[in-house]
Amino acid sequence: MSSKPFDWKATPGLSTLxxxxxxxxxxxLLVIIVYSFNAGRQATLWEGFSLDWYAKVFHxxxxxxxxxxxxxxxxxxxxxxxxxxxxAALGLRHARAGGGGQITLGLILMPLVVPEIVVAVATxxxxxxxxxxxxxxxxxxxxxxxxxxxxxxxxxxxxTDMGSAVEDxxxxxxxxxxxxxxxxxxxxxxxxxxxxAMLAFASSLDDFLISMLLADAGQTTLPVYIYGMLRLGVSPxxxxxxxxxxxxxxxxxxxxLRMQGMTKRKS
Amino acid sequence: xxxxxTTILLRSPxxxxxxxxxxxxxxxxxxxxxxxxxxxxGVRMPFTALAYRQLLFQEDFDGNLVFSxxxxxxxxxxxxxxxxxxxxxxxxxxxxxxxxACSPPAKRARLLLLITLPFWIxxxxxxxxxxxxxxxxxxxxxxxxxLGLVGGHFLYNDFAILLGMIYTYLPxxxxxxxxxxxRVNGDVIEASHDLYADRLSTFRRIVWPLAMPGAIAxxxxxxxxxxxxxxxxxxxxGGRRLMIGSLIQLQFTSSRNWPFGxxxxxxxxxxILAVLFVVVRKSFNKVPAR
Numbered sequence: 001m002s003s004k005p006f007d008w009k010a011t012p013g014l015s016t017l018x019x020x021x022x023x024x025x026x027x028x029l030l031v032i033i034v035y036s037f038n039a040g041r042q043a044t045l046w047e048g049f050s051l052d053w054y055a056k057v058f059h060x061x062x063x064x065x066x067x068x069x070x071x072x073x074x075x076x077x078x079x080x081x082x083x084x085x086x087x088a089a090l091g092l093r094h095a096r097a098g099g100g101g102q103i104t105l106g107l108i109l110m111p112l113v114v115p116e117i118v119v120a121v122a123t124x125x126x127x128x129x130x131x132x133x134x135x136x137x138x139x140x141x142x143x144x145x146x147x148x149x150x151x152x153x154x155x156x157x158x159x160t161d162m163g164s165a166v167e168d169x170x171x172x173x174x175x176x177x178x179x180x181x182x183x184x185x186x187x188x189x190x191x192x193x194x195x196x197a198m199l200a201f202a203s204s205l206d207d208f209l210i211s212m213l214l215a216d217a218g219q220t221t222l223p224v225y226i227y228g229m230l231r232l233g234v235s236p237x238x239x240x241x242x243x244x245x246x247x248x249x250x251x252x253x254x255x256x257l258r259m260q261g262m263t264k265r266k267s
Numbered sequence: 268x269x270x271x272x273t274t275i276l277l278r279s280p281x282x283x284x285x286x287x288x289x290x291x292x293x294x295x296x297x298x299x300x301x302x303x304x305x306x307x308x309g310v311r312m313p314f315t316a317l318a319y320r321q322l323l324f325q326e327d328f329d330g331n332l333v334f335s336x337x338x339x340x341x342x343x344x345x346x347x348x349x350x351x352x353x354x355x356x357x358x359x360x361x362x363x364x365x366x367x368a369c370s371p372p373a374k375r376a377r378l379l380l381l382i383t384l385p386f387w388i389x390x391x392x393x394x395x396x397x398x399x400x401x402x403x404x405x406x407x408x409x410x411x412x413x414l415g416l417v418g419g420h421f422l423y424n425d426f427a428i429l430l431g432m433i434y435t436y437l438p439x440x441x442x443x444x445x446x447x448x449x450r451v452n453g454d455v456i457e458a459s460h461d462l463y464a465d466r467l468s469t470f471r472r473i474v475w476p477l478a479m480p481g482a483i484a485x486x487x488x489x490x491x492x493x494x495x496x497x498x499x500x501x502x503x504x505g506g507r508r509l510m511i512g513s514l515i516q517l518q519f520t521s522s523r524n525w526p527f528g529x530x531x532x533x534x535x536x537x538x539i540l541a542v543l544f545v546v547v548r549k550s551f552n553k554v555p556a557r
Contacts, residue, residue: 009369009370009453010369011365011366011369011466014362014365014366014369015366017362017363017366018362018363018366018367018378021359021363021437022381024434025381025382025385025434025437026381026385028393028396028397028399028400028434029385029388029392029393029396031396031399031400031406032392032395032396032399035399083280084280084281084284085281087277087278087280087281088277088278088280088281090277091273091274091275091276091277091278091279091281092278094274101278104278104281104282104285107281107282107285107286107289107290108281108285110285110289110290111289112488113487113488113491113539113543114293114491114536114539115491115492115494115495115496115512115535115539116492116495116497117495117497117512117515117516117532117535118293118296118495118515118532118535118536119289119292121296121515121516121519121528121529121532122292122293122295122296122532123288123292124519125292125295125296125299125525125529126288126291126292126295126296129295129299141288142288144284144288145284145285145288145289148281148284148285177273199387202387203387205389206387206388206389206390208389208390208391208498209497209498209516213516213519213520223389223391223392226391226392226395227391230395230398230502234398234399234402238395239399242389242392242395245389245392246388246389246392249387249388249389250384250387250388252387253383253384253387254384257380257383261376
């Protein structure tokens, strides 16, 4: 053993341990997916393959309404939070540490540190205090706020990565600030913006607590609806609708990360 | 347009939004926590500290105040479970992050993706998975029975809650630690080996100090949501083993005691701010200036 050159990259047992952790992360998700194809009525007793529960989900009108509410809120929150994130990232681009920019940055990142339940009840108190009743609009505002950091972080990272050499070159070639932004900054930033937008979309779809406390009757989002189904007991229908939501989040995030990867390869 | 004005104009939309819809609601919640609850929910004047008193004292039938530990016990359990979640995810996350950082770049990207993906999957669904596994007719029990072993009750206890929280928040720990370890220069580790340090002391004296900023960030990112966690205690604890998150939610729904709920939310926020403040100050003193 001692004749072998020292390889610090290979700690004994570490690889096994890591794969056990990955198994821990993915095996439970697999359980839901497998059981969603179960023919039996029991949620966890295997009785053969079937797509019946998916058919049931597609014919459930309430699920359809909850899904469309979720999508309306997620799309609106995605657009608003991404617009806020882009302007913020550009505005904070040259912020110095300890300056006023730091406060803005702290506010942007606040939803990451304050527990969701606190954000949820504070928003509930606030909306009822000022008498704001916009239907789904209330949910859209609340979702926009906690989506901002997720949209902001990839855009900010990209701005830091790309530096300002290309933009300075454009300025040297007599572009005005608007032209620099439109023809240089924006195209370079676009993959990061799309990536941030999708991550914002995914976090809005993920939200449960804020929607549960803020949504009025008829404005239920999909996770809140699934939670309501769970109150009535475990069923294969829940497994099916959960699998669909799970699959869509995975697709959205894979596309978002792909975009981020593109920005990295280009630079 | 001058550059300073542009900067201010660009910053203002997000600043206004966050102040109006994030900061103002939290300030209002603090104000509400000092009011009295109305007959049908909502709040009434005058300003009192009744809601905070309710945390420690309860009125008995004669109207006397009796010290009561009920709510304190829930607070304590919440802090304890959140702290245990941090410790457990650090114990799992640190070796995993090190393994990722030591892998060749192409594999690294794949491993990173595998950690990031669950983070974006709906928390409700990820918690519900464990209901399917742990419940009495669940996968674990039927598996144990098939092996000829006796099953047991795995759901609706503190361990199930803890498991659910570790499962939910583990990526928050792995990602920041990985981010710092990835940038570690291999030469320092080889140098330590050349100076006859074994793996353990290399870890203790080189890797751990370098991983520290990531571990601190990760601990905060796990602790904060774990403390206010709602889904794990609700679904895996059966709503009987209350944590502060469920307690807050109850005050705003079935109990309709908004001031008390707001007071609880204020206590949680202050606790997290305090931890944040202490940790950030301490870590700034520890990290050597570069």
